[in-house]
Amino acid sequence: MVPIIPLELSQTLALRRAVLRGGDPDADVVVDTDRAPGCRHLGIVVDDEVVATLTAFPSSPPHHAQNPGAQQLRFMAVSPEHQGSGLGRALLLAMIDELWRAGATLIWANARDSALGFYQRLGFSVLAGSAFTSASTNLPHHVVELERSDG
Numbered sequence: 001m002v003p004i005i006p007l008e009l010s011q012t013l014a015l016r017r018a019v020l021r022g023g024d025p026d027a028d029v030v031v032d033t034d035r036a037p038g039c040r041h042l043g044i045v046v047d048d049e050v051v052a053t054l055t056a057f058p059s060s061p062p063h064h065a066q067n068p069g070a071q072q073l074r075f076m077a078v079s080p081e082h083q084g085s086g087l088g089r090a091l092l093l094a095m096i097d098e099l100w101r102a103g104a105t106l107i108w109a110n111a112r113d114s115a116l117g118f119y120q121r122l123g124f125s126v127l128a129g130s131a132f133t134s135a136s137t138n139l140p141h142h143v144v145e146l147e148r149s150d151g
């Protein structure tokens with residue numbers, strides 16, 4: 001099984017830019033929540049290269065009242081040459097497991113419509129009526145969420 005490791009924020013930035021911002025050198029790839037208490041970055045390194053990254057931080061989803069157990073996922077990215085080989089699944093499952101162990105009760109994300117099927121494969125629901133267009137990418141998104149099943 002491929003090792004999933006904690007990453008420093010700085011280790012995530014090149015892949016975020018390449019995969020999620022089309023390589024735009026001027027795109028903002030660091031957000032305030034990257035330095036929020038409890039923020040964590042996980043990733044996969046192959047041959048000394050970061051090929052998959054995912055960030056999570058405490059945040060209530062817009063459709064729920066203040067939810068202290070909610071964790072938001074952001075910047076899910078797998079390098080193009082490794083997409084479709086199970087790395088995204090392995091990374092997301094590892095993050096879910098870590099967040100449940102840390103006491104999360106709800107995991108959610110603003111997901112690109114082009115990736116909704118990926119999240120659904122991993123058990124997430126697409127929130128009805130949550131469609132919006134991202135200001136940073138101009139791409140259609142929906143909210144996806146996964147509730148802890150054992151309470």
Ligand SMILES: CC(C)(COP(=O)(O)OP(=O)(O)OC[C@H]1O[C@@H](n2cnc3c(N)ncnc32)[C@H](O)[C@@H]1OP(=O)(O)O)[C@@H](O)C(=O)NCCC(=O)NCCS
Binds near residue numbers: 076079084110121
């Ligand atoms: C979306 C992404 C993270 C998925 O990672 P991946 O390593 O390519 O996906 P995996 O190989 O682990 O696929 C796991 C499962 O999800 C499915 N899947 C993967 N990407 C999918 C997509 N875009 N749409 C629908 N299903 C998808 C796979 O077919 C596989 O299904 P299976 O259960 O039949 O095997 C990756 O392709 C990526 O970085 N894409 C570009 C950036 C992006 O869209 N990020 C998400 C932003 S919200």
